[in-house]
Amino acid sequence: xxxxxxxxxxxxxxxxxxxxxxxxxxxxxxxxxxxxxxxxxxxxxxxxxxxxxxxxxxxxxxxxxxxxxxxxxxxxxxxxxxxxxxxxxxxxxxxxxxxxxxxxxxxxxxxxxxxxxxxxxxxxxxxxxxxxxxxxxxxxxxxxxxxxxxxxxxxxx
Numbered sequence: 001x002x003x004x005x006x007x008x009x010x011x012x013x014x015x016x017x018x019x020x021x022x023x024x025x026x027x028x029x030x031x032x033x034x035x036x037x038x039x040x041x042x043x044x045x046x047x048x049x050x051x052x053x054x055x056x057x058x059x060x061x062x063x064x065x066x067x068x069x070x071x072x073x074x075x076x077x078x079x080x081x082x083x084x085x086x087x088x089x090x091x092x093x094x095x096x097x098x099x100x101x102x103x104x105x106x107x108x109x110x111x112x113x114x115x116x117x118x119x120x121x122x123x124x125x126x127x128x129x130x131x132x133x134x135x136x137x138x139x140x141x142x143x144x145x146x147x148x149x150x151x152x153x154x155x156x157x
Contacts, residue, residue, distance in 0.1 A: 008117030012042050018109045020136065022128030026100075028112065031088035032063065032071040032121050035079045037071040042121060044071075047113055054087060054108040054125055056098050061087045063110060063123060087123065097127070105129050 005118075018024075041047065046069035054063050062084045070078040089097070100106055111124045131139075 009114045011112055011114045012045055012121075013047045013049045013050065013113040015109065015111050016128065017050070018111055018128065020131075020139075022107065022109055022120050022126070022130055023135075024109075024111075024126045024128050025106075025138040027124055027126045028089075028093065029122050030061070030093075030125055032113075032123055033088060034068075034121055036067045037074040037079050038073070039079060039121060041068050042113070043115075049110050049113055054109050054110060056094070056101060057084075059094070061089055061094055061097060061108070063087055066113070067112065069148040087125070 048067045050067075052063060052066040054061055056062075063086075064084050065082060066085065067081050068079070070081060096107060101108060107128055107130070109126050109128050113121070113123050113124050117120050
């Protein structure tokens with residue numbers, strides 16, 4: 001991905017716990033089918049991906065447990081906050097994901113929700129395998145060591 005595109009991203013929500021709980025194998029970008037009140041609520045930054053996941057249903061990929069708060073002025077036209085949302089992917093991408101998900105222990109996790117440079121709502125998905133407790137401890141120890149090493153280098157320099 002070019003730097004120009006990365007700068008254009010406007011993040012709405014990130015799943016920070018995902019990288020802690022899963023080994024991320026592969027990532028991809030998908031569009032989301034949304035109602036108008038959902039888009040307005042997302043532009044106001046009122047969405048969370050905590051405990052969200054994606055799954056295949058009826059030959060399509062859907063996003064479950066993503067919370068987009070109701071839009072205040074929406075009135076009776078408001079959306080249901082926790083409804084399953086269809087992800088917009090090419091047929092080949094869906095087939096590839098279905099094949100990967102059939103392997104044991106692989107999960108489709110949303111990492112972030114954002115608007116791209118053209119103003120379209122996108123979700124960054126990742127294929128991940130769950131980490132064991134000892135993997136999480138090792139990653140935390142490595143992160144602490146890197147932090148401590150940086151402090152020592154700055155103190156000597």
